[in-house]
Amino acid sequence: MASAKTSTVAERITGGRVGLTVAERKLSAALMADYPVAGLASISDFARAAGVSTPSVLRFAKKLGFSGFPAFQQALREEVSAQLQNPIEKPEQWSSKAPRGHILNTLADAAMENLGASLRHIDHHVFDDVCQLLGDGKRQVHVLGGRITGHLAGYLHTHLQMARPGVLLVPVSANHWPQHLAEIRSGDVLLVFDVRRYDARVQDFAVSARQRGAKIVLITDQWMSPVSRLAAHTLALRLEVPSGWDSNVVTLFAVEAMVAGIVRRNWKATRERIREIDRYFEGGRRGRG
Amino acid sequence: MASAKTSTVAERITGGRVGLTVAERKLSAALMADYPVAGLASISDFARAAGVSTPSVLRFAKKLGFSGFPAFQQALREEVSAQLQNPIEKPEQWSSKAPRGHILNTLADAAMENLGASLRHIDHHVFDDVCQLLGDGKRQVHVLGGRITGHLAGYLHTHLQMARPGVLLVPVSANHWPQHLAEIRSGDVLLVFDVRRYDARVQDFAVSARQRGAKIVLITDQWMSPVSRLAAHTLALRLEVPSGWDSNVVTLFAVEAMVAGIVRRNWKATRERIREIDRYFEGGRRGRG
DNA sequence: GTCCATCTGAAATGATTGTTTCAGGAGCGG
DNA sequence: CCGCTCCTGAAACAATCATTTCAGATGGAC
Structure with a gap:
């Protein structure tokens, strides 16, 4: 399994800690152009979109620290999932008198988000x-x-x-x-x-x-x-x-x-x-x- | 290629034009529970998440008008892509698919107002x-x-x-x-x-x-x-x-x-x-x- | 120009997926 | 309760995918 799940795939790429080769830069560009959906197709589609071969895609994924292409995709899917849970509009503070971190405010936030997510x-x-x-x-x-x-x-x-x-x-x-x-x-x-x-x-x-x-x-x-x-x-x-x-x-x-x-x-x-x-x-x- | 691309997959499902069977409703529920990412995994993962067999997933996709599971996924990917590009979509409706006056929306409005008023x-x-x-x-x-x-x-x-x-x-x-x-x-x-x-x-x-x-x-x-x-x-x-x-x-x-x-x-x-x-x-x- | 290190993709392989078939079972009306 | 229709999933199959291997390509150093 992939090790560090702290950072997004995009951050790993632009993090620059790893020097990218020509093929890898193409892949990076293709991914960023339609992030992260471009990486959610099959490995061959992704390779074709970037104009490189499939093995290059695989090496790319491994270089980023994933065990293989499926692991890479899984990370992308999770990012999408997290990002799509667009929060509903809520009062910046429910109980204006209560401190920001007061349990009333905290739980009210959670309740609203739960209600929104459930209804969606x-x-x-x-x-x-x-x-x-x-x-x-x-x-x-x-x-x-x-x-x-x-x-x-x-x-x-x-x-x-x-x-x-x-x-x-x-x-x-x-x-x-x-x-x-x-x-x-x-x-x-x-x-x-x-x-x-x-x-x-x-x-x-x-x-x-x-x-x-x-x-x-x-x-x-x-x-x-x-x-x-x-x-x-x-x-x-x-x-x-x-x-x-x-x-x-x-x-x-x-x-x-x-x-x-x-x-x-x-x-x-x-x-x-x-x-x-x-x-x-x-x-x-x-x-x- | 799938025919009508006018509607989202979610709309096709909840559009009600097609009657859903038990297995299909489970799939629908599983998909909606993590929409649309749940449908972006492999067909077997998706089937397992919904608690049905793979053929049921396939029939589901076809019933929705897609040529097969890959076409179904393609549509989902396009939706994600579209949705991620305009980031701020406010939920003027709670259950976006339900009719405006639907009881779920009405009561959710009331619940939120009550919560806000109470906390104030x-x-x-x-x-x-x-x-x-x-x-x-x-x-x-x-x-x-x-x-x-x-x-x-x-x-x-x-x-x-x-x-x-x-x-x-x-x-x-x-x-x-x-x-x-x-x-x-x-x-x-x-x-x-x-x-x-x-x-x-x-x-x-x-x-x-x-x-x-x-x-x-x-x-x-x-x-x-x-x-x-x-x-x-x-x-x-x-x-x-x-x-x-x-x-x-x-x-x-x-x-x-x-x-x-x-x-x-x-x-x-x-x-x-x-x-x-x-x-x-x-x-x-x-x-x- | 030659050598070397590195990168790259065609082809082969193994793994997994997506699809079809078919028998069993659930639900429904008589 | 019986018979019918439709739905469902196990298993076999075909297609595609992910991965490895390896020969050729590239580009810099001397």
Whole structure:
């Protein structure tokens, strides 16, 4: 593998630490003319574009410290990837009173970037399909979360119940999963939250649910839980924050967006259900408006 | 050579003109998760990243109108090239592919405005004081939420437990509150979530807790729960969204920020607690990483 | 002009990729 | 539950690619 990943390929070239030969200068010029895309084609294309032979390209890559042409390309791809994550416009400071490095500002930055990155990557057709699936009153919906995401599962469960009947929260404790599995019928929907430290038991549950004919919707992080291979729909979100933990702000956003998308579909029925629920809760509440 | 070069690959995919199969949706998701770099690796890498077979990738490319995988890659390279040349493209839309009025865009706007408005109003000294109070191991912390916010209370509870001992979640059901009140000692902290439709029973609980010598921290919305008159510290957040419901994205943000602020104070102890918890959970989990 | 060191590309090789084929399986309507 | 259609991936194949080898080219020193 290539050694120093501290510098970009361009820096290595112009760094001048290495004297370039004629062929190498041609390659350098061709690469800079359309950086770094020129280097992302095949080795022969790149050679042709620069007007040199393929072995020269290879020697070029090795001279720059890469193990071979694929390693060279890999570095270029990573640069592109990093560069394309163009940051969204954000306030230079969120909380004007707070110090620049205050955790409120830091995390707000991260939250916004996560939200932006997630939304840029979400396919809104997938999102709409998920809403339709979850809003389909003929299917039961089962919601499953892990130790942390279980709270989000609960949040979704509570809200989804206002929009439609037949919403079941899979118990947090895995001990009760076998019983719950028996509730799953063909055509049901299983909504799974599975992020980072993916839980093998969750995966097992998903396998069983699928065998029983359930459609699986997965909400996961950018590294994609293995459950995605079982899922009919997957929403991959960006959850990284500099605190060293993951942030579920975007996850909750996705949950609320789904609820909003579902409610919008059958607003009348939802309003009626909400009234019923409220009527019940009024009993224990004396509050104002 | 591929025919129409008028549209980007992303647009062809989300354009919806072509119905996507399961494998194709996975590919789409994987591609969007790191667009367009994910598609610039070899066909087998791309297939592996998406969790499908290589032939599926090929069919995907052909379905999008390309003569083969190389043509597909060529199109992606051209997009990268074009995009890297005009560097500053502001996201006037969050999900560029989704329609302007799509719920994802609407809610994302609202979320950002809420976050900004909330942070502008929060006094970071109050925030820091809250963190210190909640991080003080000599005080028990009781966390109380309502029907909806109870899930956020649970989220905070789970995380706070990783940072310190003596964190208690007040049961959701008001029936058990009398017993729980007996757990509250002088000097304890009661963290209350109370938003909109303020619950009178929550207020009653807060009154009792305060009589027992508890300090009260309140997380509420911009209209301020009446509990604020009892509270030592109040964080008022902006939670309005155009869906007609409230959004708790900012609330969760505040929760995570508090956790981060507390954890930062005593990181060593936290890490040890996390290890212990992990050790326990390892038993029921076979997962990777 | 001759020699030497260095650079370069044609050709051969081995490795990997992209493509096709085909049998099995999932999903769907009757 | 059965039969149909369409989707999917394992395996075989063909094409291209990345790499090595080696003879010829280049350019400077004397």
